Structure formats: C-alpha cells, structure tokens
Amino acid sequence: MANDIVTVEPDESLRTWGWVSYILHLIVAVGAVLPGAQASVVLLLIALVIDLVKRDDARGTWQKSHFSWRIRSVLWAGILYVLTSWLWLLFLVPGWIAWGLISLWFLYRIVKGMVRMNAGRPMEPADVV
Template identity: 45%
Template structure:
C-alpha cells in the first residue's frame, strides 16, 4: 500500500513537471493530460485524485483561455489575456506542486 502511494505521488509529480515543461515545449501538457485520464481510476479515493482533477482543469482552462487570447490578438487585448493566462497557468503548477509536496489534497 505504501509503495502504491509512493508511485501515485511520483506520477502526480511527473504530471506537474510535464505541465511546467509545456511552458517551453507545449507537448508536455498533452502527455500529462493523457496520464491524468489513463491513471484516473488508480488515484480515485486518494489525495492524488484532487491533484489529477486540478491538473485536468488546468489543461482545459489554459486551452480555452489560449484560444480566446489568440483570437483576440487582433484587438491587442489578446496579448494581455495571454500574459494573464501564462501567470494563471504558472500559479496552478506551483500551487499544485506545493500542496503535493506537503501531502495535502487540492481544494476543489
């Protein structure tokens, strides 16, 4: 049981790292999302369930915000929206990592 918890913790950490890597490459977020959906049943009932939910919402929220930002760039407001989206994404990665490191579930 302890080994399984350690494995889930490492998997959750890996997704946070992939999301952080996505700030540079973009592809990490897709890999992280795939992990979240493929391993979702394994984390059910643990603190990692809330982290997976947080990570999934981070991905989809960022994608939606990115679309709005890119579409509105012609009005110049898109640049501001994309910058705010970048800060929001970074905040969610850092907050998730800090909660994971403290062994706490994410507030959902």
C-alpha cells in the same frame, strides 16, 4: 537473490506519476510565461495523458484531487486561449496581454498544486474547480 521483489506502494507510485506530470506542466507553464522559452505542446499532451490514465488509479486517495486539478487547469487554459485568440487577430497587444495573464494563471495553478502535493495535502474542493 531471485526472491527479492521490490514492491512500490500504490500511493508512492501515484505520487511519482503526479510529480512527473507536475514537472512537465511546470516546464510548459514557465515556457508560456518567458518570451522565447516556449516549451513543446507535446510535453503538455504527455502530462495530460498521464493525468487522464492515472486519475482512476487515484480514486479514493488524497491524490485524485491533484489529477483532477491538473486536468482542469489544462482544459480551462485551453478554453481561455481559444476564447481570446481573436484578440491576436484584431489587436496584437491585447492578445499578448490576455495570453500572458492566462499563462501566469496556469503557472500559479501548477505551483500551488506542487506545493500542496509536496506537503501531502489534497487540493481543497473549492480549489479543484
């Protein structure tokens, strides 16, 4: 039937995009923690672009905090990786430890966001920083 148009509620569409982004972030985060399982930075960039593009669509919804959460997680992890990169050049083991801790922190943030999104809850304002 030509008139049977399926519409997706904006909230569900945002939730779907949010899950796509969280799963891409999770793949990258797990790859960063497990030796030899490095995921491509391309996946991280795809997820970041999704979050940047869809964040404005989420304005006024509980899901906006999740888009901001993921964007900030990537930006902070990137800054921390850059700030500690000199450790790799001077001291191999401290660099490995620093990057391991940053990767675990990133994984924690992604899992925490996924748990809250699954429960239909926004990230708390104190969490979004």
